Amino acid sequence: MAGDAPRTLFDKVWDTHVVLTREDGQALLLIDRHFFHEGSHHAFNQLKARGAAVARPSQNIGVADHYVPTRGRGAPIADAALRHMVGQLTENAARHGLRLFGLDDPGQGIVHVVGPEQGLTLPGLTIVCGDSHTSTHGAFGAIAFGIGASEVAHVLMTQTLWQRRPRRMRIAVEGALGPGIGAKDVALSVIARIGADGAQGHAVEYAGSAVRALSMEGRMTLCNLSIECGARCGMVAPDATTIDFLRGRRFAPERAEFARAAEAWLALPGDPDATFDRAVTLDAAEIAPIVTWGVSPEDALPITATLPDPARAPDPARAAQIRDGLDYMGLHPGQKLSEVPVDRVFIGSCTNSRIEDLRAAAAVLAGRKARIPGLVSPGSTPVKRQAEEEGLDRIFREAGLEWVESGCSMCVGMNGDLVPAGERCASTTNRNFKGRQGKGARTHLMSPAMVAAAAVTGRLTDVRPLLEGRA
Ligand SMILES: CC(C)[C@H](C(=O)O)[C@@H](O)C(=O)O
Numbered sequence: 001m002a003g004d005a006p007r008t009l010f011d012k013v014w015d016t017h018v019v020l021t022r023e024d025g026q027a028l029l030l031i032d033r034h035f036f037h038e039g040s041h042h043a044f045n046q047l048k049a050r051g052a053a054v055a056r057p058s059q060n061i062g063v064a065d066h067y068v069p070t071r072g073r074g075a076p077i078a079d080a081a082l083r084h085m086v087g088q089l090t091e092n093a094a095r096h097g098l099r100l101f102g103l104d105d106p107g108q109g110i111v112h113v114v115g116p117e118q119g120l121t122l123p124g125l126t127i128v129c130g131d132s133h134t135s136t137h138g139a140f141g142a143i144a145f146g147i148g149a150s151e152v153a154h155v156l157m158t159q160t161l162w163q164r165r166p167r168r169m170r171i172a173v174e175g176a177l178g179p180g181i182g183a184k185d186v187a188l189s190v191i192a193r194i195g196a197d198g199a200q201g202h203a204v205e206y207a208g209s210a211v212r213a214l215s216m217e218g219r220m221t222l223c224n225l226s227i228e229c230g231a232r233c234g235m236v237a238p239d240a241t242t243i244d245f246l247r248g249r250r251f252a253p254e255r256a257e258f259a260r261a262a263e264a265w266l267a268l269p270g271d272p273d274a275t276f277d278r279a280v281t282l283d284a285a286e287i288a289p290i291v292t293w294g295v296s297p298e299d300a301l302p303i304t305a306t307l308p309d310p311a312r313a314p315d316p317a318r319a320a321q322i323r324d325g326l327d328y329m330g331l332h333p334g335q336k337l338s339e340v341p342v343d344r345v346f347i348g349s350c351t352n353s354r355i356e357d358l359r360a361a362a363a364v365l366a367g368r369k370a371r372i373p374g375l376v377s378p379g380s381t382p383v384k385r386q387a388e389e390e391g392l393d394r395i396f397r398e399a400g401l402e403w404v405e406s407g408c409s410m411c412v413g414m415n416g417d418l419v420p421a422g423e424r425c426a427s428t429t430n431r432n433f434k435g436r437q438g439k440g441a442r443t444h445l446m447s448p449a450m451v452a453a454a455a456v457t458g459r460l461t462d463v464r465p466l467l468e469g470r471a
């Protein structure tokens, strides 16, 4: 046992899941939940080749998201390649008797939105998925991380996984965020500060008064982006906000059982004297609305800034990276970010497509017209329903944006929702890599409110003046 040494949140959850530790330090972990999407077919093929069964069917849950069309749902998928990908997922889930939030399921959505929404993601669990943004689920105080195809097969067959214990890092954000500043601005500020590999090999715990003040949606956005600074996972300690979010969710414990579970969850936060291998603190008051300008999420600056000059870079490697980013993005050194014209917008993805994100964008767009086209894809079918009950869909439509069904959509374009080559997209997603939203497409990452502001003006825009006098 771990004895009486002070432990972090991560340590507490990890320790209760270790079955055995190998001489080389690798630990065999029990896995409480495994989520899978269309990308799981390699792993299922491995099971097929061995004639293997799924060890714990009830702990493996499928979701159709990456390849689902966002239009014309209700009819069979017209595109043969998409139909094949979604069909394969459906067959694999059916063959092994696994629950699936398939194309027509009322709970369908992006896997990292669905898990929390359904109450399948809970504090203190170990959660894996063959997807890098599994870190999202850490917002609940779970250890949640992405795994590769052979690891997925291992989990399916054994409900366990070999892992090396990561180092622990604490990222604190202290103080109050200014008006119009959201979790996305915090996350991009963290990545800009520590770099795209700044948390490599670490399990990050987000702490501090600004993190405590975030809603669960905000915490999920923050943890979602952990992977973009190289972290193994991101976590936030469970508290009253966590418990309020989970109460009454479909698969969460019920009644007396919920009360008992909540008590255990509130015992998960790390001991006050627990130590971390690394610690970074940000001042919330210094965080401005932030946008990316290059081809890595670390290429992020406040909207009030001008574009960097490679000639003034600290070293030749960074100079080359800046030159390459500006070149791909069609921008030049010294240009004002707020003068960069944008061709289209996308509001969606597991980063920023939950109800609060849609409300933030709608608050900017209400009564205004978008100057450029754009797509709004809610993170799940339940989010879509709720947004429609609140009339948010009308605000998006009246502004001139397209309101579509839920899926990964234009975050990665696997379903055909692509940004045309050379076009510049203001996007609520998490990756601005070259070609991420389509071949030759240029992506600027920012918050939903900032994307809405870009839609209204047709350029990268500080949302704050647009919010003045609004609720
Ligand atoms: C396709 C999938 C495996 C991939 C991931 O691992 O993250 C995708 O979700 C992404 O965001 O790039």
Ligand code: SF4
Binding pocket: 065, 066, 110, 112, 131, 133, 349, 350, 351, 407, 408, 411, 412, 429, 430
């Ligand atoms: S929405 Fe984007 S980042 Fe999230 S799982 Fe889908 S493709 Fe990956």
